[in-house]
Amino acid sequence: MPQSVIVLGGGIIGLSSAFEAARRGMRVTVIEPGVFGGQASGAAAGMLAPFSENTEQPDDFFQLCLRSLRSYPSWIAAVEELSGLQTEWIQSGSINVFMHEADVLPIHSRLHWQNEWGAEAQLIDAAQLRGLEPQLAASAVSGIFLPHESHVYAPKLVAALETACRRLGVVLLDHAGEIDDVVVHTGGGVTIRARSLESAIHADRLVVCAGAWAGAYERWFGLSIPIHPIRGQICSFEHHTNEINHMVFSSQAYWVGKKNNRLICGASEDVAGFETSVTERGIGRLIRSSNQLFPFLENKQTAHRWAGLRPATRDGQPLLGQLHSVPSVIIAAGHYRNGILLSPVTAAIVADLLEGKANDFNINAFSPSRFTL
Ligand SMILES: Cc1cc2nc3c(=O)[nH]c(=O)nc-3n(C[C@H](O)[C@H](O)[C@H](O)COP(=O)(O)OP(=O)(O)OC[C@H]3O[C@@H](n4cnc5c(N)ncnc54)[C@H](O)[C@@H]3O)c2cc1C
Incomplete structure (x- = not known):
């Protein structure tokens, strides 16, 4: 048996x-x-x-x-194969974006060890950044491109x-x-x-x-x-699938475009017990970060707002x-x-x-x- x-x-x-x-x-x-x-x-x-x-x-x-x-x-x-269903796994690569030259200085040791582990990460300048993501704000000065990161729905x-x-x-x-x-x-x-x-x-x-x-x-x-719950508030905007091609991370938030024409922007981290509601404050921060990094999102309403509880250990x-x-x-x-x-x-x-x-x-x-x- x-x-x-x-x-x-x-x-x-x-x-x-x-x-x-x-x-x-x-x-x-x-x-x-x-x-x-x-x-x-x-x-x-x-x-x-x-x-x-x-x-x-x-x-x-x-x-x-x-x-x-x-x-x-x-x-x-x-x-x-076993389910007969699609999971929308997309090998998009990602970009970590920096807004200040000073942020780039400590990056070299990170690049060194991550590349030893197969990241194939590249430090890219403002022109290369906009070559990869034309919608990025002019205030983004450089980034790290990580070709092997991906996402799934x-x-x-x-x-x-x-x-x-x-x-x-x-x-x-x-x-x-x-x-x-x-x-x-x-x-x-x-x-x-x-x-x-x-x-x-x-x-x-x-x-x-x-x-x-x-x-x-x-x-x-x-x-x-x-283990305690850390609430993550998150939202999405309507967008055209080719407007943002990679996952983008800044020090404030991240953005990831899905096949259903939704651009997801996440996520807050706060302690609210087992509460899964969203707050104006939590989502407001994400909207401000979105407007700052992607000016085409200004004046766009969020399409959906939600929250979940990350299981965090000490x-x-x-x-x-x-x-x-x-x-x-x-x-x-x-x-x-x-x-x-x-x-x-x-x-x-x-x-x-x-x-x-x-x-x-x-x-x-x-x-x-x-x-x-
Ligand atoms: C906004 C947000 C964005 C995130 N983004 C990412 C991301 O991009 N990439 C990534 O890798 N991770 C991400 N995470 C983290 C990821 O979602 C979690 O780490 C993961 O879902 C945890 O899975 P789980 O099955 O342990 O927990 P859950 O999905 O919470 O499942 C636990 C289940 O246990 C059930 N349960 C409740 N009480 C009991 C009980 N007494 N006994 C048994 N079962 C019980 C619950 O009903 C629930 O269905 C994100 C999380 C949030 C909130």
Whole structure:
């Protein structure tokens, strides 16, 4: 009998882990209190940008991000083939834009180490900037061009993963309501009870992928899970698809054009508990940054405004691994700003742990017990 697995949480991390485990022959059930992809994963801009997101050093986290970017081609091919759905993965490259010459001075050491890791990053001047993005404001003085960064339409990737999981025979239980009880049996196996499920669900192993809500599991596993929600407010404008061709990052915001004629501009970072409303202040900042960097957006109304809750840990890095105290339980949560990027590598690590296989990537830095004294 193949191993049975319960995945708790149906965001991109839970669905990706379920997909990979099912592809490797395991019997998987995903329990989602609400809607699949209804939280951070459905709100994300979908940028796959390990170099733009990690500017300081090639630490373990950067290496995890880079490995995940590199697994995207085969990952997307598998998800699209099994689901029959498109995810709008676009290998656009990205530009980090600088408004002051002084900002460029510390860039050389970043370029040096990132190019050692295969970024093929180029420092570009004002003329080259406008050659790549003609709509940029004249005040942009230089930039870094990163040809290998890309983006995906996050809600479509989530939908494709859900369909692919279903086709692989994964049992998908949404609207399950609050998780009422988690029992880890001493003889092996776990039992989950959820408010709206008629009966308890049993399996050999448990994978907790509850995003910003993962802290709720502290009481069942007796370890500290310091994950808290950081709200990201984000908006979009109508645009023509060729108006902005690359992902563009400034010190204030980022912009990414989607195939549906929407230019996404994100994202604020604020602490508002589990509140997912948008505020005039949060969106206003994004509009001002947009007008400053892309004058053609001046006087344009936003087409859509929304927010999501990034799952943040105290050190900004995910909790990823098996619990020493309860080895039948794996935690994969706290992916903060990079959960879409990190979904393929997380799924591979989770599936390796389920199979008891040594992963060739050292995940000690992400140990779920690192905050437990
Ligand atoms: C505005 C914004 C923009 C972003 N842009 C990007 C980007 O461009 N690139 C990128 O890589 N990342 C981006 N992110 C981050 C990314 O969205 C997250 O890191 C990622 O979605 C986390 O996935 P997740 O599955 O862990 O969490 P979620 O998608 O939040 O899923 C967690 C699920 O757990 C469920 N749940 C709730 N309570 C429980 C419980 N008790 N037990 C079990 N399940 C529970 C929730 O209903 C939810 O569906 C962005 C985030 C935001 C908010």
